[in-house]
Structure formats: C-alpha cells, structure tokens
Amino acid sequence: MAKSNDLARIITGCKSGDAECFSQVVDMYASRFYGYFYRLTGNREVSDDLLSELFVKLVEKISSFKGGSFESWLFKIASNIFHDYLRDKQRQRKLLEVQKGELESEITEAKQSSNERFDKLQTQLGRLDANTRELIMLRFYSQASFKEIAAMRSEPIGTTLSKLHRGLKKLQKLME
Amino acid sequence: MAMNGKTEENLKDLFEKFLNPERVEQAVEDIQRGERILRSHTAPEPDAELIANIKAETAASLLRKKENAFRRMVYKTVAVAAGFILLVAIGVELFEKGRGEPERVATGSITSKAVWESDRLADDNADLATLIAEIEQIESDLLAVQLGENGGNGPEAVTELEMELIEINGDFWKG
Numbered sequence: 126m127a128k129s130n131d132l133a134r135i136i137t138g139c140k141s142g143d144a145e146c147f148s149q150v151v152d153m154y155a156s157r158f159y160g161y162f163y164r165l166t167g168n169r170e171v172s173d174d175l176l177s178e179l180f181v182k183l184v185e186k187i188s189s190f191k192g193g194s195f196e197s198w199l200f201k202i203a204s205n206i207f208h209d210y211l212r213d214k215q216r217q218r219k220l221l222e223v224q225k226g227e228l229e230s231e232i233t234e235a236k237q238s239s240n241e242r243f244d245k246l247q248t249q250l251g252r253l254d255a256n257t258r259e260l261i262m263l264r265f266y267s268q269a270s271f272k273e274i275a276a277m278r279s280e281p282i283g284t285t286l287s288k289l290h291r292g293l294k295k296l297q298k299l300m301e
Numbered sequence: 302m303a304m305n306g307k308t309e310e311n312l313k314d315l316f317e318k319f320l321n322p323e324r325v326e327q328a329v330e331d332i333q334r335g336e337r338i339l340r341s342h343t344a345p346e347p348d349a350e351l352i353a354n355i356k357a358e359t360a361a362s363l364l365r366k367k368e369n370a371f372r373r374m375v376y377k378t379v380a381v382a383a384g385f386i387l388l389v390a391i392g393v394e395l396f397e398k399g400r401g402e403p404e405r406v407a408t409g410s411i412t413s414k415a416v417w418e419s420d421r422l423a424d425d426n427a428d429l430a431t432l433i434a435e436i437e438q439i440e441s442d443l444l445a446v447q448l449g450e451n452g453g454n455g456p457e458a459v460t461e462l463e464m465e466l467i468e469i470n471g472d473f474w475k476g
Contacts, residue, residue, distance in 0.1 A: 142367060144360045151356055160344035173351050180355050184362040246342035265339050271315060283319045290328050293335025300338050 134197060139187045151180055154196075158203055159264040165207055165259060167247050175210060179203050200267040201277050204259070211255065249299040257292035264289055439466050 135153075138146030158179055162172040182202050190198055242253075250258050263274055271289075275282040312332065414453045443463070 142363060144363050147359045147363060148356050151352060151359065155347050155352055155355065159347040163344045169345060173347070176347060177355050177358055178350070182360045184359050184366060244342055246338065253458050261335075261339070265336065282315070286315060286319060290331055294331045297331065297335050297338060 132195060136187075136190065137256075141217050147180070147184060151293055154199065155180075158199075161200075161203060161262050162207065164247065164250060164262045164266075167243060167251060171210070175203075179205050182206065194269065194273060195271050196267055197273045197277060200263060200269065204263065204277065207259065207273075216299065245300065249296060252299055253292060253296060256277070257288060257295075260285070260288055261292050261296065436466070 132153075135146045135149050139150060155176065157172060158173055159176050162175040163169065166175070179199075179202060183199065186202065208210055250261075251262070259276070260278070263269070263277070264271075267274070267277075269277070271282055271285055275285040312329050313325060316328045320328055406447070
C-alpha cells in the first residue's frame with residue numbers, strides 16, 4: 126500500500142491524465158476490488174467485467190474527486206457499478222421469465238457452464254440477503270470506518286452498525 | 302486482506318452509544334469473530350491477463366478522453382471566434398447605420414444664384430453695375446418724392462417707385 130504522499134502524487138498524476146499513474150492505481154487496488162466484486166457476485170467472469178468497468182469509470186470521473194478518502198470514493202463508484210449490475214440482472218431475469226418456455230433449455234445450459242466451485246464462505250454468503258452481503262464486503266474490503274460506510278450508504282451510523290453486527294453474527298452461525 | 306486499525310478503532314465506544322453496556326462486549330466479539338472468518342477465506346485474485354487488459358483499456362479510455370477534451374476545446378474556440386466575428390459584423394453594421402446620410406445644411410446667399418453660377422465675369426460685373434445704378438436712381442427719386450421735390454404727385458408717386466424697386470429687386474434675385 127502506497128503511503129499517503131505517494132497516493133496524493135498518483136492521484137494528482139491521474140487528474141493530469143498520466144497513464145502511468147492510472148496503471149499504478151490499478152496495481153494498488155485491483156486485488157481488493159476484485160475480491161469485493163467476486164464475493165458479491167460469486168462469478169469470476171462478471172467480476173472481471175465489473176473490475177474493468179470500475180477503472181474505466183475512474184478515468185472518466187477522476188476530475189470529480191475533490192479530496193477526502195480516495196478509497197471511500199472509489200468504493201462508492203464500485204458499489205454503484207454493482208447496483209447497476211444487479212438492476213441489469215433483474216431486468217434480464219424478468220425478460221427471461223416472460224420467455225421462459227422458449228429459453229428454458231438455454232438457461233439450464235448457461236447455469237451449468239457458469240457453475241463455479243465456491244469456497245464455503247462464498248456459499249454461505251449467498252444465503253445472506255444482498256444488502257447485508259454488500260455491507261459486510263464493503264466493510265471488509267474498503268477498510269473504511271463505520272462513519273465513512275454510513276456516509277457511503279446514506280444511512281445513520283447506528284443502522285450501519287446494527288446491520289453489520291446482525292449480518293456477521295448470522296454468517297458466523299452459517300459457517301459453524 | 303485484513304482490516305486495519307482504522308476500522309477497528311472506537312468499536313467499543315461506538316457500540317456503547319447504541320447498545321446496553323452488558324451487550325457491548327458481546328457485539329464487539331461477534332464482529333471480530335466474523336471478521337476473522339472473512340480473513341481466513343481469501344477471495345480469488347484477478348489474472349495477470351485481466352490486469353494487463355484493464356491497463357490497456359484505461360490507457361485507451363484516457364486517450365479518448367483527451368481527444369474529446371481537445372475536440373471540445375476546438376469547438377469552443379470556433380464557437381467563440383464565430384460569435385466574436387458576428388458581434389463585430391453587427392457592431393460595424395450598427396455603426397454604419399448610426400452615421401446615416403450627411404446632414405444637409407440650409408444655406409442662403411444674398412448674391413444672385415445666376416451670378417454665382419455664371420462663367421461670364423465681365424458681363425456679370427456690368428449687370429451688377431447697371432442694377433446698382435438703377436437702384437441708386439430710384440432711391441434718389443424716392444427721396445425727392447418724400448421731400449416734395451418732384452412736382453407734387455404725392456403718395457401715388459411713392460407707391461409707384463416702391464413697386465419699381467421691388468420689381469428690380471425680384472429681377473436681380475432671379476438672375
């Protein structure tokens with residue numbers, strides 16, 4: 126992890142359009158954000174796409190970063206990308222339900238091809254509701270404080286704290 | 302990926318604001334245990350190929366962004382220049398209209414138009430001399446009538462002379 130001075134220099138470079146600085150940001154954060162996307166989607170291909178989208182968005186939006194925690198800002202973008210993905214997925218699901226009769230065989234094939242071997246954590250995370258799963262992953266991968274997470278999610282800090290507590294307690298039971 | 306001290310700081314203090322004191326210890330322990338589970342299960346890492354692709358994609362995206370910015374700058378410059386030229390054109394047009402036709406100054410002259418326009422200087426001088434002589438003659442006649450030296454024709458003679466004077470004057474201005 127780069128020191129804060131290095132990070133500030135890299136961000137300044139990114140703002141001035143230095144491709145090398147963007148490359149450094151990719152090296153610094155790709156692993157964490159890949160883990161975040163993978164734990165939320167359970168799909169490597171989707172995680173690949175979302176990670177690519179995140180860094181392209183970074184290039185587009187870097188000029189709007191006005192200081193504060195860069196990681197929190199980047200996680201906010203990542204969270205929005207994930208929500209867009211979920212909405213898109215829901216739209217596709219609805220569309221497929223309408224055309225269910227025709228496409229039933231194709232869906233089964235797609236499911237089989239995308240079936241990955243999940244670790245125990247991934248399987249149990251899948252049993253949590255999407256909102257709780259996202260909160261746990263945001264807390265774990267962003268390393269942000271509760272105050273920052275509450276701000277990212279636009280909810281009171283007490284709500285964030287309570288949801289995370291319940292979520293982790295449930296996950297703990299599922300993992301036993 | 303481990304959580305750092307930043308996220309663990311004041312966890313107890315935070316819970317104390319929202320929970321009964323006897324439940325705080327348990328809540329902190331639940332969270333710490335959950336985090337240990339997460340730490341013990343590492344997520345897959347992105348492929349080196351994916352990272353290389355992302356870097357290439359961000360570089361291409363950066364290039365597109367620069368091109369777009371340049372294009373926007375050119376469009377803006379052209380638009381500003383066009384606006385400036387239009388303003389100048391409108392300004393010149395308004396200025397020209399503001400000036401309008403040269404003002405005509407009404408002038409008069411006590412000298413006959415025919416005399417001004419004539420090229421015959423000698424003839425003109427002779428005409429003027431004749432006119433002046435006639436006017437002087439009439440003036441002296443008028444004076445004599447007024448003084449009663451012309452044999453006593455009275456007011457009729459004065460009127461006659463005045464009419465003659467007006468006629469000569471009119472002829473002079475007509476040229």
